[in-house]
Amino acid sequence: MTLINGLLALGGLAFTIPLAIHLFYRSRFRTVDWGAMHLIEGMMRTNRRRIQWLNLLLLLVRCCVPILLAFCLARPLLTGFQALPGDAAQSVVIAIDDSRSMGFATSAGRVRMDDAHDAIDLVLDSLTRRDEIILIRSSDPSSPITRIGPATARSSIDATKPHSGPVDLAGLIQSASAAAKQASQPNPRVMVVSDFQTNMIDDASLTRLQSFAESVSDQGTKFEFLNIAADQSADQQANVSVESITMESAAAVVERQAVFLARIRNHGDDPIEAANVVWSVNGKRESSKPITVQPRSFASVKFVRTFDTPSPVAITASIEFADSLAADNQRTLAVDVIEQVNVWLVDDANKSRFLQVALSPFAFSGSPLTDPVKTTRISTADLQTKLPVSDPDVIVLAGLTEPTSNLRQIIGDYVHNGGSVILFDQAGLDQKRLNSSWGTAADSFQMPAELGESIGSDSPDGDLFAIAGRNADYSPWALFGDTSRDLFSDVQVSSYRQLRLRSGELTTTLVSLESGDPLIVMSDRGLGRIVQFAIAADASGSTLPLRPVFVPMIQQMVLDLAGSNQSMNFNVGETLVLATSDLMPPDQENAKQAAFYFTRPGQDDRLISPQELDGRSVLAVSNTSKPGVYRFRSVVKESSIAKQSIRVMEVLPSESISRGVDPARVQNAADAIGATVYGEPKSLIEDDQTGRYGREIWRWILSALLFAMIAELWISQRLGQHSSGQRSTGQQVETA
Incomplete structure (x- = not known):
């Protein structure tokens, strides 16, 4: 124990004052016997001892009063048996x-x-x-x-x-x-x-x-938790948020309508009425619509837009409503508007004619209209020479028979870096090679499904296999309306290749047969995606290419793959990685002289240097804690060539829910880390x-002092009563 005001503790010596008074001014008595004294001697001895004890107790209390008062003023601290840091730096x-x-x-x-x-x-x-x-x-x-x-x-x-x-x-x-x-x-x-x-x-x-x-x-x-919301209940005030924005179209293509859907959530217990939802493109207000959202429910608002030029755009939905959290009243979606989807049809067996018509019907018919998909038909030999220096959006393997090791490595690297591939079955396709690894050793992978044996035949007398239905969760199917509608009722499958899904891998079955065998499967590989068919691209094993559903199905599938090749939307805190090739001008000589700039939300441009990642030149940004639009651009020195791209960082919707x-x-x-919780x-x-x-105990000493003073009064009154009784009975005569 230590004392903050140690000198004041010397005041405790004042206890000698009541002690001296007691010693020097004790009352002296002379005993006078009288006739009936023997009758009360026992009572007198008992009272005498009681009075003596009360006098001693009164003396003790009177001595404690100055001692307690002195210690109270000295402010003692309890420190236990340890040395405390005191005012040392911390x-x-x-x-x-x-x-x-x-x-x-x-x-x-x-x-x-x-x-x-x-x-x-x-x-x-x-x-x-x-x-x-x-x-x-x-x-x-x-x-x-x-x-x-x-x-x-x-x-x-x-x-x-x-x-x-x-x-x-x-x-x-x-x-x-x-x-x-x-x-x-x-x-x-x-x-x-x-x-x-x-x-x-x-x-x-x-x-x-x-x-x-x-x-x-x-x-x-030493760990401490300070909960600043300890006394606040959840959802104290109404809150409405833009929970998500999605693009319902498979891709945003120039001169074609793109459909966007915003989901508005009411987190409160009261309805939100006549709240205005505003749509903006690149920060420019385009349309608004009032909505009503019931308590604890959702509402959806649609926005349709046609873009004139290919460029990255930021689509923002915001709701004009005063609530308890203004930051979640808007959300932004980054979309890359493309002029055409560049698709390579790899075909050595002349099996891609149906696909070429389905993907580019206007070009095939000689129409002046522009197709959303541009198809280029090449051989596997051309693919191996052109792919390392070109970057198609989607590669369709329609007539592949011998996937050589070099071809598997080139296509595997393409998919790992964000490319998409559609693989059709083909008579004579080397099953062993196809089931082998694709890509380089470090990033190698296998196809979504293991290629099995052929089932059925193309004979007119052979069995036909019915299609069970489609996966309703696959977004391109939304084009066809009601998910319960049977799109493949008139499709006849006479032969197909058995696809055995790999255990432990996330592979989605898009279409299956009534037997349960998958007909079309899809899976992510690296940064890219692969769609694998169990049938050929022509009508040799099924009537699917001859049916009306084939054209829109293939178009939407290709647009979906092209739109998902490179994500432009991330959660705050994630590292942004952008390949410098996405910002490079076509002229590779000028590209060597390009300078790259990066802009955070609300800040100015700053120069950013490329770095190597997995053998690629990339721009990497790690500090992305602030939501908003992050902009990248390149400028070629001594020329006007420039290219830009954007990425959007958003906060997860869970932060819009106030639930302690x-x-x-x-x-x-x-308790897990030995911390103390404070409110x-x-x-x-x-x-x-x-x-x-240390812990100050002067409050306890003050309480003891007050108790001692009250006790002193009580004991004094008791002694006064005994003295009065003795004088009335004449037991003792006081003498000087």
Whole structure:
């Protein structure tokens, strides 16, 4: 125990005053016997002992009063048996949640992030200028460590805005702990400031925290959770959000209508009436429509647009409505408008005539209209020489018989880097080679299904196999309307190749036979996609190429593959990777002189240098915590040649739901790493002060002092009553 005001403790020596008074002014009595004295001697002895004990107790209480008062003024601290740091400099790692949910307005009209700023300011006020702060944001936990003072930290924290996606609590704590290892002072503190939403603490996070705790048990770091939404209930105010934007068309092609669909969600318990949904293209307002959304439900709004020129565009849907979270009232979708889809038909057996007509009907008929798909028919030999230097959108293998190792490597690399392939069966197709690996050794893969034996025959007397139906979840089928409609009722399959799906791989069956065998399957490979048919591209094994459904089916399938070759939409926090070839002008000599620029939302252009990734030249951006449109462009020196592309970063819709995690679950997460949970900064500061200086007990001593003073009055009254009784009975005569 230590004393803050040690000199005042000397006032406790004042206890000698009542002691001296007692010793020097004790009453003296002379006993006078009288006739009936023997009758009350027993009672007199009993009263005498009682009075003596009461006098001693009164003396003790009177001596304790100055002692207690002195110790109360000296402010003693309980420190146990350990040396406390006191006012020594300390290191504090502040891990702040800057996800979108921190932007929710509270019932008092304040934003949660403002409450977090105020709470952290109180903590900073309790620190000294010698203390160091390390700031970690959940949007960028791997940022370089910077040690700053409380004043600088205050400015940085006040500039923090809620804009990022869901928080990985375990990852945030691990990053904060790694930062604490680089702290200048021993025994650093890690303070996590968050609203602790449901998506932060799941079973996987608890397991990771428990494993993490075992690895840092001897680090000496103190963990603290400050829940700034501890006293707030979920969904305090109405909130409406643009949950998603999807393009219903397979691809956006010049001079053809593209259909977009926005899904509006009402998170509240009251209906949203006459809210205005606005559609914008590249930031320019194009149309608006009022909608009504029922409580806890959705509404969809459609937007149809025809584009005149090929270019990347940003389609934005926003809802004009005042609610508790304004940031989720709009969402953007990046779309690459293309002039034509470039398709190579690889055919050595003259089997692609039906496909060429289906994909480019206007060109085949001599019409002046432009087809959305441009087809080029080449041989496998031409493919092996042209593919390394050209980049088609889709490759259709229609008459392939011998997939050589060189061909498999070239096509495999093409698919791995984002290309799409449609593979048709072919009589005489080398089954063993097709089932082998495609691509280079490091990135090799196999076809979605293993090619099996041929079933059926083309004989007029052979069996016919009926098609069971289509996969309703495949988006290109939306063109054909009702998913229950049988598109293939008039298609006859006389022979097909058995496709055996590979176990452990995610392969989608698009069309199947009534026997259960797949007829068309699809699977992702690397950054690309492969569609595999169990039938030939011509009418040798089925009547599908002769039926009306074949033309729109193939067109939509190719457009879907071309539209999905390169994703332009990502979640905040993901790393953006863009191949420099996508920004290169056609002239390769000028391309060598190209400079690349990159623009974040709300910022100016800055030069970005290419880097090598898997043998490709790419532009990589890792800090993408802010939602919005990220722009890339190239400029060729000493010329006017330029090309641009965009990428859109958006926050997951789960951040639009205000649902705090169960306090017991927060406590479980805290217990896993030995942290303490606080609902207000005042308690955190008090505990820190106690941990640094000890626990003050002057309030307890003050209570004891008040009790002693009351006891002194009570004992004095009892003694007064006994003295009066003795004088009335004449038991003793006081003498000087």
